[in-house]
Amino acid sequence: MSLFSGLEHFIAVVEEGSVTGAARRLGLSKSFVSETVKALEARLGVRLLDRTTRSLRLTEAGEACYGRAVRAATEAESALQEAQRFQAEPVGRLRVAVFESFHRIGLSDALDSFLSANPSVQIEFVEGISTVDLVAGGMDLAFRVSPQPGPGLIVRQLGRSRVFPVASPAYLARSGPLDHPSQLAQHRLMAFAPLNYDREWRMTVEGRPMSVPVQPRVLTHSGESLRSMALAGVGVTALPQWSVADALEDGRLVHLLPDYPMAESGFYAVYPSNRLMTPKVRLFVDHIIPHLPRWITGAE
Structure with missing residues (x-):
C-alpha cells in the first residue's frame, strides 16, 4: 500500500471539520472517505481522530500526524508543479548528441540568440563519431548525418549533406x-x-x-x-x-571531381519519442533551422 494512502483524505477531514465536508471537497462518497481514514488508522495502529455524533477532534497522535502530513502534501504538490513546468516552458538542461565538427555548420549566431531568448535553458553537446543510444544515454535530441536514420526513433529531416x-x-x-x-x-x-x-x-x-x-x-x-x-x-x-x-x-x-558527385546523406534531427516532447527540444530545433546553410536545407 502507498505510503501516502489515506493522508489526503485525513487532511481534508481535519480541514473541513467533518467527513461530509471532506467528501464534498474531494468529490468522493462520504462512506469511502470514512473507510479510507479508518484504514489509515488501522495501518498505523493508532487512533488519529476522536469521533462523536456531532464532532471530530484530533488525538495527540493525530495532531503530530496532521502537521507532518500537510508539509508532505505541500512538498508533493510542489514536486508535481515543478515537473509540469518542464512541459509548460523551456527550462532545464538540454542534452544534444551531435556529430564531430558540428560547430562547423556555423550555428554560433543561432546558439547566441536561442540562449538569450531562453535564459532558463542549459545546453550540453555530446560530440562524437559514434551513434549514441538516445534513451540509454539520456539524450533529448540528436543531430545525425546518415543515408538512413535508425529505426524506432522520431525523425525530422532538416536537409541533405554532400x-x-x-x-x-x-x-x-x-x-x-x-x-x-x-x-x-x-x-x-x-x-x-x-x-x-x-x-x-x-x-x-x-x-x-x-x-x-x-x-x-x-x-x-x-x-x-x-x-x-x-x-x-x-x-x-x-x-x-x-x-x-x-x-x-x-x-x-x-x-575535386565535381562532375562525379559522391553519394549524399540526410541531415536529421532525431528524438527518442514525440510523446510529451518538452518545449526546449521543439523550440531549439525550430530555432536553428533558419540558421542552417542553404546548401544543407536547399532553401534559396
Whole structure:
C-alpha cells in the first residue's frame, strides 16, 4: 500500500471539520472517505481522530500526524508543479548528441540568440563519431548525418549533406591533377574509416551510381584530422561540405571531381519519442533551422 494512502483524505477531514465536508471537497462518497481514514488508522495502529455524533477532534497522535502530513502534501504538490513546468516552458538542461565538427555548420549566431531568448535553458553537446543510444544515454535530441536514420526513433529531416573529394593546391601542384575517378589510385588518399571510406567511395560516374575501389594510405576516425591533413597538403580526402565550405571558399582546398558527385546523406534531427516532447527540444530545433546553410536545407 502507498505510503501516502489515506493522508489526503485525513487532511481534508481535519480541514473541513467533518467527513461530509471532506467528501464534498474531494468529490468522493462520504462512506469511502470514512473507510479510507479508518484504514489509515488501522495501518498505523493508532487512533488519529476522536469521533462523536456531532464532532471530530484530533488525538495527540493525530495532531503530530496532521502537521507532518500537510508539509508532505505541500512538498508533493510542489514536486508535481515543478515537473509540469518542464512541459509548460523551456527550462532545464538540454542534452544534444551531435556529430564531430558540428560547430562547423556555423550555428554560433543561432546558439547566441536561442540562449538569450531562453535564459532558463542549459545546453550540453555530446560530440562524437559514434551513434549514441538516445534513451540509454539520456539524450533529448540528436543531430545525425546518415543515408538512413535508425529505426524506432522520431525523425525530422532538416536537409541533405554532400561529400566532396578535396585536396590543397600545394598537393595538386606536387602530385598532378585529378580529373576522373579512375585516377584516384594514382593519388595518396586519406579516408574516414568508420563509414567504409577505407574500401570504396560511392560516386556517380557517367550518370550511374557506382563504387570506386580505393586503398587509402592514411585512415582515421576523426573528420577534423582529415581536414587538417588535407589543408597541410598530405593528400586527397572526402569530407562533408559543411566541414570544408570555408576552406573551399577561400581557396585553401579545391573541390575535386565535381562532375562525379559522391553519394549524399540526410541531415536529421532525431528524438527518442514525440510523446510529451518538452518545449526546449521543439523550440531549439525550430530555432536553428533558419540558421542552417542553404546548401544543407536547399532553401534559396
